[in-house]
Amino acid sequence: MxxxxxxxxxxxxxxxxxxxxxxxxxxxxxxxxxxxxSDCLADLLKTEGFAVERSAAGHDAAPAVVVRWSTxxxxxxxxFNGHLDTVHLPFIPPAVDGDRLxxxxxxxxxxxxxxxxxxxxxxxxxxxxxxxxxxxxxHDLHETPWGDGSQLDRLINDGCVGDAVLIPxxxxxxxxxxxxxxxxxxxVIGRPGAPIHxxxxxNEPSVxxxxxxxxxxxxAMGKEVSQRSDPMAGSESVFIGQIHSGEIFNQYPQExxxxxxxxxxxxxSRADVEQQLRALFDEVARETGTSISCQIKMMRxxxxxxxxxxxxxxxxxxxxxxxxQDLRIGAKPFCDDGNSFWALRKVPxxxxxxxxxxxxxxxxxxxxDDLVRVANVYALTAVAYCNPNAA
Numbered sequence: 001m002x003x004x005x006x007x008x009x010x011x012x013x014x015x016x017x018x019x020x021x022x023x024x025x026x027x028x029x030x031x032x033x034x035x036x037x038s039d040c041l042a043d044l045l046k047t048e049g050f051a052v053e054r055s056a057a058g059h060d061a062a063p064a065v066v067v068r069w070s071t072x073x074x075x076x077x078x079x080f081n082g083h084l085d086t087v088h089l090p091f092i093p094p095a096v097d098g099d100r101l102x103x104x105x106x107x108x109x110x111x112x113x114x115x116x117x118x119x120x121x122x123x124x125x126x127x128x129x130x131x132x133x134x135x136x137x138x139h140d141l142h143e144t145p146w147g148d149g150s151q152l153d154r155l156i157n158d159g160c161v162g163d164a165v166l167i168p169x170x171x172x173x174x175x176x177x178x179x180x181x182x183x184x185x186x187x188v189i190g191r192p193g194a195p196i197h198x199x200x201x202x203n204e205p206s207v208x209x210x211x212x213x214x215x216x217x218x219x220a221m222g223k224e225v226s227q228r229s230d231p232m233a234g235s236e237s238v239f240i241g242q243i244h245s246g247e248i249f250n251q252y253p254q255e256x257x258x259x260x261x262x263x264x265x266x267x268x269s270r271a272d273v274e275q276q277l278r279a280l281f282d283e284v285a286r287e288t289g290t291s292i293s294c295q296i297k298m299m300r301x302x303x304x305x306x307x308x309x310x311x312x313x314x315x316x317x318x319x320x321x322x323x324x325q326d327l328r329i330g331a332k333p334f335c336d337d338g339n340s341f342w343a344l345r346k347v348p349x350x351x352x353x354x355x356x357x358x359x360x361x362x363x364x365x366x367x368x369d370d371l372v373r374v375a376n377v378y379a380l381t382a383v384a385y386c387n388p389n390a391a
Contacts (some may be wrong), residue, residue, distance in 0.1 A: 004128040005321050011122040014372050018096065020044070021114035021371070024084065025094035025103040031085040031147040034140035035062035037110075038084055041117075041138055048121070057154035062140040064155055068133065069124055075132025076310075077386040079162030080120065080378060081141035081152075081337055081349075082113030087360050103366045107356030111366040112374065113138055113167030115354060119378035130378065132386025136370055137160045142337065144299050145184060152337055156344045164311040164385060165349040166273055166339050166378055170356040170366070174330030175315070180234045180263040181270060181302035181343075182335045186295040187214060189256040189288075201252035208245050210288035211256035215240060218260070224322045228265055232331035236264045266302040270343075300335035301343035309348040311385055318380035319352075322373055329353075352377065 016380035023044065027037040042052045042065045054063040062084075086105040094103035099138055100110055120136055123129050137155060155161070189207045196202070198313035229235040240260040246253035264273050286290040305312070307329070316326045332338070338349035354370040357363075 004383045005380060006056065007126040008122055008376055008383075009127045011068045011373045012118060012372055012379075013121075014368070016121070016164055016373070017103065017114055017118040017371055017375060018083040018368060020117055021101055021106070021111040021298035022094045022096070024110040024114060025101075025105050028091040029085050029105065029140075030088045031141060031143040032061065034085040038062045038065050038138065039141065041065050041084065045117070052062060055158070055160060057139070057151045057156060057158065057167070059141055061161070064137060064139040064151060065251070066160060067120070067136040069120060069136075070133035071129050071131055071386075072129040074389065075130075075386040076133055076164070077133045077162040078382045078385050079165040080116035080129035081135060081137045081165050081167050082109055082116055083140070083152075083337065084110065084113065084138050085140045085142050085147060087143050088146055089360075089362055092362055094366070098258045099368050100365045101371075104364060107170050107364040108359040108364045109169050109353060111371055112170065113354040114239070115371045115374040116166070116168050116378055118375040119382070122375065122379050123382055128383050129386055130383075131388040132382070134382060134386075135160070145297055148297060149300060149337070149340055152340055153344060156340060161341065161345055161347055164309070165338065165347060166315075166381060167336060167338050167351045168374060168378070169336050169351045170353045170359060171325040171332065171351050172353055172355060172370070173328075175327045176332035176338075176351055177305040177329055178230060178266065179303040179309055179332030179335065179339060180233055180236070180265055181268075181339060182261055182263045182299040183270075183273065184259070184297045184299065185260050185261045185277055186257065188293045189214065189258070190291045191254055193254065195247070195254045196252050198250045198252045205289040207253055207256040207290060210284065210290040210292075211243060211245060211258055213256060213288055214281070214284045214292070215243070217284055221276070221280060225264070228268065230263070230265055231329070232329075233265060234331070236268065238262050264302055266304045270298070270301050300337075303332060303342045303349075304341040305342070305348055305350065311348045311350060315350050315352070315377075315381045317376045317384050321380055322376050
């Protein structure tokens with residue numbers, strides 16, 4: 001490992017890494033609109049001599065970028081997976097200020113993807129890997145509610161997947177071994193007729209009263225499901241984040257909208273969670289004489305990582321080589337692509353990216369020094385994991 005560490009540390013090109021990240025950040029790529037940045041990445045990798053595949057995976061507007069690089073010798077395949085889309089906020093161009101790289105997608109997660117690309121380059125250039133291969137994937141449709149993760153799901157179901165995965169999202173203070181699944185829900189409560197002044201209101205059910213009933217029932221469901229908990233990941237939950245109805249104070253409204261999330265632990269069926277919500281909405285509609293339509297959008301399913309999987313000691317060895325200690329074990333606080341790899345194929349995945357901040361805001365930033373560290377960790381993990389003689 002010491003020899004490989006020296007080769008890789010000498011091989012990581014800080015300026016090349018920055019240049020790659022800046023090129024990706026400079027191209028606006030809101031979720032669903034990542035075609036131009038995907039094309040840019042594909043052209044960049046082709047110019048550098050990598051064989052690049054483009055897989056639409058159900059999203060013709062932005063075919064995913066796929067690179068397969070092999071040592072030509074037996075061994076495991078480690079996948080580096082990143083998303084190229086950003087949330088729907090005004091575009092901020094890239095800028096470098098000392099150790100900070102800023103701009104739309106810098107923290108979430110174009111810069112992290114650039115670090116994974118740099119790790120791939122270094123592995124090819126140094127010959128530090130003695131066996132196995134790297135699979136690099138970059139895709140669109142990650143960020144909810146504009147995307148639903150379906151492009152990656154299609155790639156996974158089509159077999160575009162390694163034996164294990166590293167994901168350079170901006171989580172780096174823990175090695176996540178468990179995470180809750182999540183979905184968003186929106187209930188629209190309606191009544192017949194049009195909005196009207198409250199003094200002329202008809203003898204029809206109040207959508208606000210029905211909304212209050214639904215809130216009570218959802219709160220009760222939340223207390224019930226919270227009994228299922230994990231020491232690290234916390235409890236299952238039902239969350240209500242928005243309630244809207246009416247246009248002014250004395251209007252008898254026609255509609256009430258309630259929105260929130262539902263999160264669950266491994267072992268709870270995603271299908272059962274959705275069915276439970278829909279059954280509750282139908283029941284409250286019958287009780288109140290209203291109509292309730294619901295929109296449910298999946299974020300990701302629940303996730304668990306077997307700490308005995310060979311990926312874990314390989315990653316810890318790489319992390320220890322750069323940080324001097326193991327990374328603490330913990331829970332993943334959000335849903336990301338690692339959840340999908342586990343839910344669909346039981347493929348182990350570790351989310352680990354650079355120190356960064358401002359995700360989902362106009363003030364995204366990432367530490368360039370830590371991008372260099374991440375590139376080292378990814379390359380060293382590959383050396384330890386892909387080796388055919390690895391335990």
